[in-house]
Amino acid sequence: MFSPLFYLVSLICFTSNVLVRSLNDEGLSLLSFKQSITEDPEGSLRNWNSLDETPCSWNGITCKQEKVTSLSIPKKGLKGFLPKGLEPLSSLRHVNLRNNGFYGGLPVELFSSQSLQSLVLNGNMFSGVLSNEIGKLKYLQTLDLSQNSIEGAIPISLIQCKRLKTLYLSRNNFTGSLPVGFGSGLVALERLDLSFNRFNGSIPSDLGELSSLQGTVDLSHNGFSGEIPPSLGNHPEKVYIDLSYNNLSGRIPQNGALENRGPTAFIGNPELCGPPLRNPCSSDTPGASSPSSFPFVPENNPPLTLGNNGSSNGKRRGLSKNTVVAIVVSDIVGICLIGLIFSYCYWRLWVCSCKKGKGGDDGKGRKDCFCFRKDESGTLSDNVEHYDLVPLDAEVGFDLDELLKASAFVLGKSGIGIMYKVVLEDGLTLAVRRLGEGGSQRYKEFQTEVEAIGKIRHPNIVTLRAYYWSIDEKLLIYDYISNGNLEAAIHGRTGTISLTPLSWSIRLRIIKGIGRGLAYLHEFSPKKYVHGDLKPNNILLAHDMEPHISDFGLGRLANIAGGFPMLQSDRLPSEKKEQHSAPSEVVINNSSALNPDSCYQAPEALKVVKPSQKWDVYSFGVILLEMVSGRSPMVQVGTTEMNLVQWIEYCIEEKSPLADVLDPFLAREPEREEDIVTVLRIALACVQTTPERRPSMKHICETLIRLNASTV
Secondary structure, eight states, rough: OOOHHHHHHHHHHHHHHHHTTTOHHHHHHHHHHHTEEEEEETTTTTTTTTTOSSSTTSSEEETTTTEEEEEOOOOOOEEEESSSOOTTTTTTTEOOHHHHHEOOOOOGGGGOOOOOEEEEEESEEOOSSSGGGGGGGGGGOEEEOSSOEEEEEOOOOGOTTTTEEEEEEOOEEEOOOOOTTTTHTTOOEEEEOSSSSEEEEOOGGGGOOTTOOOOOOOOOEEEEEEOOOOOOOGTTSSSSEEEEESSEEOOOOOOOOTTTTTTTGTOOTTEESSHHHHHHHHSSSSSOOOOOOOOOOOOOOOOBOTTTOOSSOOOOOOOOHHHHHHHHHHHHHHHHHHHHHHOOOOOOOOOOOOHHHHHBOTTTTTOOOOOOOOOOOEEETTTTTOOOOEEESSSSOOOOOHHHSSSSEEEEEETTTEEEEEOTTTTTTEEEEEEOOOOOTTTHHHHHHHHHHHHHHOBBBEEEEEEEEEESSEEEEEEESOBBBBBHHHOOTTTTOOOOOOOOHHHHHHHHHHHHHHHIIIISSSSSSOOOOGGGEEEOTTTTTTEEEEOOOOOOOOOOHTTSOOSSSSSSOOOOOOOOOOOOTOOOOOSSSOOOOGGOOOGGTTSSSSSHHHHHHHHHHHHHHHHHHHSSSSEETTEEEEEHHHHHHHHHHTOOOHHHOOOOOGGGGGGGOOOOHHHHHHHHHHOOOOOOSSSOHHHHHHHHOOOOTTOO
């Protein structure tokens, strides 16, 4: 029989044990959050247990020195509201609840953590107004409230968040004008998206003071009125400012970031005038300097052509002295501009290095390994998120685990990343491009771009099937085209002596296929795209020699991913070929010490940042010259080296016979001479120096269709 003293001691010990194991204040605060959740379909909060001492082991919670620093539960189907009583989370730095079903207002207590650096709540159903208390977040760098139903004006206190770098408020019900000092106050702002709201009033002129802005500044689909502040042009040309679908009026300023833009950035503003819109400014329009506000675009003129005897059937007009001076001056200015751009850009090369024992060099056909991994943590660390493999096609039947387990062979390495041939266990062969490990803050922009590219479906364009994004890797998964590229088909593979020449019927098949693919991008794709970097080594050939245009949109994606800084918004610099990196499947032609890839660039590409469809037409013309002549893009004439276009012009001036221009293998098919000359004339039209004189790809395709070839 136990004495009363024993019971007293036992009770004291038991009580002490309970007190030792009681949950701290941060855990209790998070439990109140859990109690506000009405639906948790994936059981994301299953291990949030009141018997724990701290919440640091709970799903979605990250701690540092036993203090909660991150609450990250994205895309889990949670439904509920944010409760009050979050004040104990005083060390909270990151909150990420994106793409759930949270509703109701944003409690004031959410802004009580002075350490908060990122608040990501996009893709929910939050409503109400944004509290003025947000100005207390002195360390806030990322605020993403897009795709909710928040209303009212932006609180003026927001401009006190001097460290704010990313501000995404798109697709809400915000109203009113932007706060006074918006531009001059948010000095660190890099990303700005205010689209699809109900903002009104004039665009503040101090937006031009946001010197750190990058990518797209989206003010579209609002009610902004008045004239476009010329100060917006203070931003560099790489910044794209979208002002479409507002109530703006007056003449479009032509400077900096507003110059040389397409009409897409300004459409939906009936009162705007001047280039690039086809709405001329009247003489009384403020800022209008001439009756005509857009340039006259002439029709395509007949190109300078070769007759069957090689002589020119047209006259060459000399340039006036003033014209020559203007061209020289513009070239000097363009060269200076390129020099400045190069001085601010850097090149990075991501090289895949594998741990000892996981990959080895066994010679010509060596197998290389993937150097990417899947992060299972699901937590937000240093404001970086992790994502899974995202299919862009309903027929994609593999997942990330299958991809990681697959056999992988390096197809080539370059400044834009590494390309692998990947064979899955079921035999499916894919091409995977690894973009690198940078750009952790630009997932939304990458997602929008890659999903748009993934919608492109054409038999002459390589299909993008899926993508993967994480802090460690950015991967693009394509169909694998097995018969090499056009460069190898014309000039032979590196390291091989034999070359099987292409018949004219096969060449014409390839020419027509490339033309159809480009015409689709230019005329029939959802956004009338520009490839921007067309050349023979990114035209892949199937076993039936049908061409497939690859690397479409790659420059833009690489720029967003951060693995390769771009000199131009959508155009790739020439890729650097790596030694010892290419097995037998790699095709690299290095016919000149000079960079042959630059031969495919239109002359205006060095002066204009935004690519145009005429760039692609010029590149297509150079490819036609290469296929007709069989020559490399750089041609040696005596002691002089010139590009292919210069060489053709030299042959015309010298009245060389047609046989000296054509590939000797084509001389064996004299019955095809008429078609060959027609293609040569098309090529000459495509490489006109003046972009407006080049024909459209649609017109080129209509001409090519009329050519007859028995096997085409």
